[in-house]
Amino acid sequence: MYKKLYTEFRKSFDFETFKKNSFAIHGFEKTCSYNDFAKAAEYCFHKFKEAGASDVRKIVLKADGKTSYMDYIMPEAWDIEDAKLEILDASLSEEMRLLSDFKKNTLCIGNRSAPTPVDGMDCEVVRWSDYVDKKVDIKNKAVFTTIHPGQMYSAAADAGAVGIISSYSPAAEECPDDTFWLNGMSSPGWYHTKEDKKIFCFSIPPRKGSFFSRFLDEGQAKVRATVKSRIYDGEIFTVTGRIPGKSKEEICLxxxxxxxxxxxxxxxxxxMISMCQAINNLTSEGRIPELQKSIRFVISMERYGFAQYLRNSKxxxxxxxxxxxxxxFHSSRKAGILPELRICPASMPFFSDLMIKDIIEGCNPKLKYTEKKGNLSSDTFGSDKKIGVPTTWLWTPSGKYHHNSNEIFSEPDWDTGFEIVSVIGTYLLFLSTAEKDALRKLGKRLDGIAEKELVSEFIQLKSMLKHKELSVRDSIEKATFLSSIQKDRIISLNNIISSVVDERRTANKFGKYARQFAAKTCDDFPKAIFSKMERKASNIVLKRIGKDMPFSLTKVPYDKRIKHPSDPYMYSLINWMDGKRSLYEIMRFIEFEHGKKYSDSDINELIEYFKYLTKYGYFKMLPKYRLTKSNIIQGLRKLGIKKGDRCILHSSLSSMGEVKGGAETVCLACMEALGNNGVLMMPSFNHYEAVSERGKGFYDPLQTPTTNGAVPDFFWRMKGVFRSLDPSHAVAAWGKNAADYVKNHHNVPTMGYGSPLELLEQADGKVILIDCPDANTFLHVVEMTNDAPCLGKRTEEYNVKLPSGKMVKYRTWGWRNGPCRVFSAQKHYELMRSGKLMKEGEIGGAHVMVFALSDFRKVYEKLLRGNIPGVAGCSGCPRKPRKVAATVPTDWHKHIRKII
Ligand SMILES: [Zn+2]
Structure with a gap:
């Protein structure tokens, strides 16, 4: 399918001219001076013209440390003429004294280093680590670091340091005599802005670094630094040209x-220059079909320059x-690193991934490569949905040798590079010359490849499922995610020529795979139980404002700018934000795509960061769920709650989302759902807060707030709600004969026979847990009625202020003196689930569980009695009721169930 184009492309690509141009451009760029950059741009401008490109243009970009394109603040222009760093110590040989010399190695000076006085600057050197650990003064001194200067540059400059000497290199062991190039050293954003303090920065090879470090150990060290550089308001350029096709639509390089x-x-x-020439030759000689699409070439400054180009919707x-x-063209193979195909991000799937692989297999199967998921890094950020240009990248990564003077990074591997260029050339020629029929054929072909890929992904999922590396729920959700990406990849062909792919057929085909996977795996899988932060993230929806991916943080005042979080998938996350999906849903996508599992602390860091960006206008933060009373009633109905039911409710209001009217609405919704013939009960505990020294020293049923949360605290204050007189664990009730449930609470064991919850059980009561699986108090009723030895029956006595104003002493239970070894919520609910004794569902963002008290008892009694393998029962447990100042001997007769 591609072979002819591949062969023609290789024949017409003038490799010698390409090499010549590479050297010539490098000649202008090797010192990183802006005055030479202008020459490089001018050179390319002319070469594009010579190669027959049309509309060749040079776009002038500001280099003033202030102007921003999208969220990229352009660094100031910088020229370097010379730089030298010497140790001031006559006892050393000249060679040992010389740490850096620009004339011998242009990479020795950090990009955009500040100038020193013309004759150099003599300064003392201290270790950066001594500043960090021992607060050694670095004012007017140079600091020596082995960590990346980007991590300490600003702090050092702010503390008054005049310069940095770095021996940082990720490949220090492998190439101790090579130099790591110090490019951008700012954060956020790569480069310093006008406002940033600038100091000099030298990069010395790691071996020299070790020598210098030993020299520092011996006592005071002084160096002379000479930097002849200039930082100024200047310009930098984008050069662009095109080969026109029949359509103005462009495929871009x-x-x-x-x-x-x-x-x-x-x-x-x-x-690009040689490609331009080659394609022009091929078309003029009629060796390839006529161009349907135009081909656009753009060269510019990495990220910053392309931001300027991509922000323009024209x-x-x-x-x-x-x-x-x-x-x-890196010599990565010398380090055993394979070329890499950077897959388009799952947030913007594109067929090119499949097509590039197909071209390699068909034209050059010997070209081995790896695949990596896309993350919008480098100049692939056109895949940002706000920009909307899927970006493909086949390249030679270099791992720890990146930006290093060693041969792996800096000496071209012409052969491998040409193989890669040939693949890209074929891709480009095919897409730009294809008419509808060819593209339709391509669609069919890629559809088959995508299907094969999906099948093998599913086999992998099944194996992970089998080995319990993945839960049922995760595997089903991931299967759905993967099939949807393959579908979107195929459908993306319609962006090149409309309707070459039947979207409905494709959606059906791939959708079916996911449905079959789900059906075979398990048709009824339990919903997730969230961690606290996952729950929080599931209630947050972020909507992007404007086109700007946060980069230099232009919208934030200079002194309020902070580093981005370390999450390498932050841009991938942001790219999914559509104002509808919750942050949690998006994190799941990242988990499925990249395998990253977000911990609670990761989530917390991201939420705080997005709050910060929201404050400065990058996002709008919205609640995922907005609930009204009728939404809550509907949710309860779905879970089987009907009029006349008698229920105890435990709830987490914040988990539900934004409830219109707050706690009151939740109470009213429950009352309406149960009706006047039903009973609604809620915990109304103060957990000893009120009765202890921390509180007022007494419980007042008319005043004491409950610590059970917003909903219960609103509930007991409502009209028609009765609150019991247990000093620490009161219960509130509303509905038919509500008073009967609570009136005797202070005369019985807190959670024993005759207590409100035990009476509710007698009345066929149910529990509703709105996102608080651990809050089910009824478990203590099962424990107490089974005479669990750890709970004291009426063994603590506290003050209670009666509604009449009279102060009395009432009793409550004695809490256990250590943790319970029997109850585990997770284990318990697993058993309830497998016995189908529980209904589960969602109300807003909250996970809700509903079950009968008697069913809970059945399961828990088995556990308490030690009848479930792997769980030790109550018998023989050393726990006893705690002893506190309020402890008294029990007054309860457990057989006749009365106060003695
Ligand atoms: Zn690069």
Whole structure:
């Protein structure tokens, strides 16, 4: 299918000219000076013209530390002429004294380093770690660091340091004599803005770093730093041109410029020039079909320059897709690192992933590569939904050798690079020349490949399920997610030419796979039980405002800017935000796509960060659920609650979402759902707060708030609600004969026979747990009526202020003196679920469980009696009622069930 194009492309690509251009562009870029960047741009401008490109344009971008494109603040222009770093110690040989010399190694000076006085600057050097650990003064001194200067630059500059000497290198062990290039050292954003303090920054090879470190150990060290640089308001350029096709719609190639390595990325611009020439030759000689689509070439500054290009909807409206041409020529193979196909992010699936693989298999099966999921990094951020240009990237990653003067990173592997370029060239020629029929055929072919991929993904899921690496629920949700991505990949072909793929047929086909998977796995799978933060995230919906992915944080005042969270998938997360999905749902997508499981602390960090960005206008934060009284009643009905039911409710109001009217609405909804013939009960405990020294020293049923949450605290104050007189664990009740349930509470054991909850059980009562699986108090009734030895029956005595104003002493239970070894909510609910003794559902964002008290008792008594394997029963447990100041001997006769 692609072979002819592949062969023609390779024949017509002038490799020698390409190499020549790569060297020439590198010649301008190797010092990273803006005055030379201008020459590089000018060179490419002319070369594009020579190669026959149309509408070749140079776009001037500001380089002033202030202007922003999207959320990228352009760094100021910078020129470097010379730099040198020497140890001031006559006892050392000249060679040992010299730490860095720009004339020998242009990478020794950090990008955008501040100048020193013309004759250099003599300064003392202290370790950065001594500043951090021992607060050693660094004012007017240089600091020596082995961590990436980006992590300490601002702090060092703010503390008055004049410069940084870094021996940081991720490949320190493998190449101790090579230099790590220090590019951007700012955060947020890569580069410093006008407001940032600038100091000098040298990068020395790790071996020199170790030597210098030993030298520092011996006592005071002084260096002379000389940097002849200039930071100023200048310009930087985008160069673009195109080969017109029949349609104005464009397939684009992006390559960044302005970095000091041949394969990163002088080759990118040079490939484009040669591709342009090759395609023009091929069309003029009639060796390939006529171009249907136009081909656009764009070279600019990485991220920042493309932000300027992509923010313009005039540019993006005709762009169909992008190929990122960055870093195709590293000698990664020397380090055993394979070329990598960066898959388009799941938030913007695109057929190119399947097609590139197909081209490699058909044209050059010897080209081995790995696949990595996309994360909108580097110049693939066009896949941002707000920009909307799917971006493909086949490249040679270099791992820890990145941005290093070692041969793996800086010396081109011409052969591998050309294999990659040939694949991309074929892809480009196919897409730009294909008419409807060819694209339809491609659609069928890719559909088959996607199907195969999905089948193998499902096999993997099944194996994970079998080995319990994945829960039933996770596997079903992931299967749905994966099939939907394959579907969207195929449908994305319609973006190139409309209706070449039948969307309904494709959706049905892939949807069916997911449904079958679910049917075979389990047709009735339990809902998730959330952690606290997951619950919180499931109630937060974020809506992006404007086009800007947060990068330099332009919208935030300079002194309020903070670092981005360390989550490598932050942009992937943001790309899913549509103002409808909850943050939790999106995190699940990241989990399915990248395998990242968010811990509660990760979620907390992200929520705090998104709150911060919301404050500065990047997002709107909305509740996922907005509930009214009738929504809650409907939810209860779905769970089988009907008029006349007698229920105890435990609830977490915040879990439900935003409830119109708050706690009152929840109370009213429950009352309405149960009706006047029903009974509604809620805990009204003060958990010893009121009766102890921490509180007032007495319980007052008319005054004492409950610590059970907002809903119960509203409930006991309502008209027609009766509250019992148990000093620490009162219960409130409303409805038919409500008073009868609570009136005797202070005359019986708190959770024993005759207590409100035990009476509710007698009356066929139910429990409703609105997102508080651990709050089911009834379990203590089962314990007490089974004479669990750990709970004291009426063994503590406290003051109660009666409604008449009279102060009396009433008794409550004695709490156990340590944790219970029998009850585990998780285990218990598993048993309830497997016995189908429980109904579960959702009200708003809350997970709700409903079950009969008597069913709960059945299961719990088995556990208490030690009849469930793996759970030790009550018998032989050393727990006893606690002893506190209020402890008294029991007054309860357990056989006649009366006060003695
Ligand atoms: Zn690059």
């Amino acid at each position: 992006f390559a960044h410029m302005y970095e000091p390595f041949i394969p990163d990325d002088s080759t990118g611009a040079a490939i 540019n993006t409206s005709k762009m169909l897709c992008v190929v990122n041409m960055d870093s195709m």
